[in-house]
Amino acid sequence: AGDGSGPEPGGGSDSPAPERVLFPPTFSVSEIKNKQRRHFMFLRWKQQQRKEKLALKKKRRKEREALGDKAPPKAIPKTIENQRVYDETTVDPNDEEVAFDEATDEFAPYFNRQTVPKILITTSDRPRGRTVRFCEQLATVIPNSHVYYRRGLALKRIIPQCIARDFTDLIVINEDRKIPNGLVLSHLPDGPTAHFRMSSVRLRKEIKRKGKEPTEHVPEVILNNFTTRLGHSIGRMFAALFPHDPQFIGRQVATFHNQRDYIFFRFHRYIFKSEKKVGIQELGPRFTLKLRSLQKGTFDSKFGEYEWIHKRREMDTSRRKFHL
Amino acid sequence: VVWSMLGNRQFCSYKMTTKTQNFCRNEYNLTGLCNRSSCPLANSQYATVREEKGRCYLYMKTIERAAFPRRLWERVLLSKNYEKALEEIDENLIYWPRFIRHKCKQRFTKITQYLIRIRKLTLKRQRKLVPLRRKIERRENRREEKALIAAQLDNAIEKELLERLKKDTYGDIYNFPIHAFDKALQQQDAESESESDAEREEEEDDDEDVDKREFVEAEDSELSDFEDMDKLETSSEEEQEEEEVEKKASHSKSKGKTPLKGPARRKRPYIEIEYEEETEPSSKTKAA
Numbered sequence: 001a002g003d004g005s006g007p008e009p010g011g012g013s014d015s016p017a018p019e020r021v022l023f024p025p026t027f028s029v030s031e032i033k034n035k036q037r038r039h040f041m042f043l044r045w046k047q048q049q050r051k052e053k054l055a056l057k058k059k060r061r062k063e064r065e066a067l068g069d070k071a072p073p074k075a076i077p078k079t080i081e082n083q084r085v086y087d088e089t090t091v092d093p094n095d096e097e098v099a100f101d102e103a104t105d106e107f108a109p110y111f112n113r114q115t116v117p118k119i120l121i122t123t124s125d126r127p128r129g130r131t132v133r134f135c136e137q138l139a140t141v142i143p144n145s146h147v148y149y150r151r152g153l154a155l156k157r158i159i160p161q162c163i164a165r166d167f168t169d170l171i172v173i174n175e176d177r178k179i180p181n182g183l184v185l186s187h188l189p190d191g192p193t194a195h196f197r198m199s200s201v202r203l204r205k206e207i208k209r210k211g212k213e214p215t216e217h218v219p220e221v222i223l224n225n226f227t228t229r230l231g232h233s234i235g236r237m238f239a240a241l242f243p244h245d246p247q248f249i250g251r252q253v254a255t256f257h258n259q260r261d262y263i264f265f266r267f268h269r270y271i272f273k274s275e276k277k278v279g280i281q282e283l284g285p286r287f288t289l290k291l292r293s294l295q296k297g298t299f300d301s302k303f304g305e306y307e308w309i310h311k312r313r314e315m316d317t318s319r320r321k322f323h324l
Numbered sequence: 325v326v327w328s329m330l331g332n333r334q335f336c337s338y339k340m341t342t343k344t345q346n347f348c349r350n351e352y353n354l355t356g357l358c359n360r361s362s363c364p365l366a367n368s369q370y371a372t373v374r375e376e377k378g379r380c381y382l383y384m385k386t387i388e389r390a391a392f393p394r395r396l397w398e399r400v401l402l403s404k405n406y407e408k409a410l411e412e413i414d415e416n417l418i419y420w421p422r423f424i425r426h427k428c429k430q431r432f433t434k435i436t437q438y439l440i441r442i443r444k445l446t447l448k449r450q451r452k453l454v455p456l457r458r459k460i461e462r463r464e465n466r467r468e469e470k471a472l473i474a475a476q477l478d479n480a481i482e483k484e485l486l487e488r489l490k491k492d493t494y495g496d497i498y499n500f501p502i503h504a505f506d507k508a509l510q511q512q513d514a515e516s517e518s519e520s521d522a523e524r525e526e527e528e529d530d531d532e533d534v535d536k537r538e539f540v541e542a543e544d545s546e547l548s549d550f551e552d553m554d555k556l557e558t559s560s561e562e563e564q565e566e567e568e569v570e571k572k573a574s575h576s577k578s579k580g581k582t583p584l585k586g587p588a589r590r591k592r593p594y595i596e597i598e599y600e601e602e603t604e605p606s607s608k609t610k611a612a
Contacts, residue, residue, distance in 0.1 A: 079474070080474065081474065125451075154448075154449050155449075197464075199464075199465070199468060200468065220488075222481060222484050222485075224480055224484065248494055248495075248497055249497075253481065253485065255477070255480075255481050255484075257475055257477055257480060257481075259471040259472070259474055259475035260467065260470075260471040260474065261471075262467070262468050262471045262472075264471075264472065264475060264477060266477060266481070268481060270481075270485055272485075272489060272498055275489070276486065278482050278485045278486055278489075280478060280481055280482060280485075288468055288472070290464065290468075312460070
């Protein structure tokens with residue numbers, strides 16, 4: 001249709017002759033009124049694009065092989081982790097100051113094996129079914145932990161009682177509309193208190209392909225990616241929940257993995273199939289935490305001294321900046 | 325006059341009617357109901373008790389000031405002491421109709437009671453409701469999903485466990501052969517293999533059958549439940565004949581250590597494997 005003009009009569013060897021460039025009136029795919037035809041043309045266009053892209057890739061690969069050693073190095077794709085804004089509080093493994101700090105902070109007695117962790121798990125007032133079950137499962141995951149119901153008691157009053165009964169840590173799971181959504185972790189004899197926002201809580205029965213229940217063995221602990229000073233102290237808080245000597249017979253591992261300020265908790269059972277292969281099977285609940293605030297003393301919302309609070313306006317301005 | 329106009333018949337803007345009762349919304353009303361005796365508009369001599377910021381005041385209206393709306397209501401601060409305040413009410417409303425006096429005192433009592441309750445509640449813990457911001461919640465959820473994908477948790481955990489195995493934190497529980505020993509053994513095997521391929525193949529087949537049995541099970545039971553391992557074992561024994569011989573090259577390195585490997589690696593007692601171990605030494609002596 002309408003191809004009368006154009007280079008046909010020339011019988012030209014090269015039809016898009018440079019002098020007489022008269023292309024037929026092109027149409028863009030979006031201008032066709034008929035939806036079926038438009039769709040069809042669009043698919044065709046897409047296929048063409050894909051072909052071109054593939055051809056380009058092949059060509060590049062060929063060039064690369066042809067150059068051999070002299071080929072330019074492969075481009076590393078940019079990821080958020082690559083582009084992360086360098087945090088000046090990143091801990092250097094050889095830093096003496098940090099090592100000294102850690103030897104004298106509130107977790108020192110734990111790391112020197114002077115105290116055995118004993119943990120109290122409780123909830124906010126009137127917990128609903130899901131939270132209760134989650135507390136129970138959490139109690140099986142963390143050895144030497146006890147669950148007590150809140151019954152309207154003030155936290156400030158139960159803390160001295162806990163200290164008197166030799167508890168080392170207090171976990172309060174806050175609930176909203178029948179699902180747990182917050183976690184307050186407080187190291188008891190006058191230790192720091194961390195307040196987290198908890199999300200994606202999965203109970204044991206909701207996890208696919210799960211194994212049997214966790215046994216009573218002490219699990220190992222993996223802490224991944226806690227790089228800054230703040231991350232370090234939070235990591236130590238988590239480590240202080242578990243007894244120091246894991247029982248390898250149990251083959252259980254609890255993982256706290258920090259990625260972009262989200263801490264993922266998983267509980268697995270592992271088995272070494274060979275030297276280079278390990279299989280893991282998820283048991284136990286899983287949840288993710290995001291740190292909201294870290295307080296120096298025990299839980300005190302009014303008069304406490306805050307070491308770190310998440311201030312949305314200041315801290316959420318850059319997508320490449322993380323604090324843990 | 326006022327009452328016959330407003331209260332009973334025509335419109336009063338403070339009047340609220342419900343099915344059973346009429347209420348008066350006037351802030352100076354003593355009882356809250358729309359009655360002839362409790363309408364502040366219709367009575368020229370009226371008194372109420374109202375509280376402001378925790379302090380109670382007695383408001384009085386007399387007929388002499390009816391012409392001055394600004395100065396109509398006279399305010400008297402009542403003492404904080406309950407009994408004293410009651411006396412003050414009596415004092416101020418002396419010679420006033422009994423109804424107003426009585427109702428004033430009743431109202432005052434109720435007000436003090438609820439003030440006490442307020443003070444008690446503020447001492448107890450109060451639940452602070454923090455509103456969630458929808459945009460922020462959505463943003464955080466999205467970021468969490470992306471972080472989860474970026475984290476690649478399974479890989480990270482596996483890597484960490486293997487590293488710990490390498491660093492020997494597990495001690496002697498797992499008897500996996502060490503790398504250097506493997507390589508040396510592999511080299512040795514490669515040399516001797518090139519010499520007499522055929523013979524070795526036969527012998528190694530026996531060995532490798534046994535070895536393969538263990539390895540094949542490992543391949544199969546990657547992600548399945550460990551509880552199924554019993555069943556797997558029987559199936560793999562059939563499969564071992566199909567295994568390619570090429571695998572022997574990679575497995576030959578562990579020839580030396582396989583007798584120890586089986587029972588140490590298995591966490592569940594598999595008696596069958598131990599049988600296989602016993603047949604091995606006979607073939608081993610031939611190979612060595």
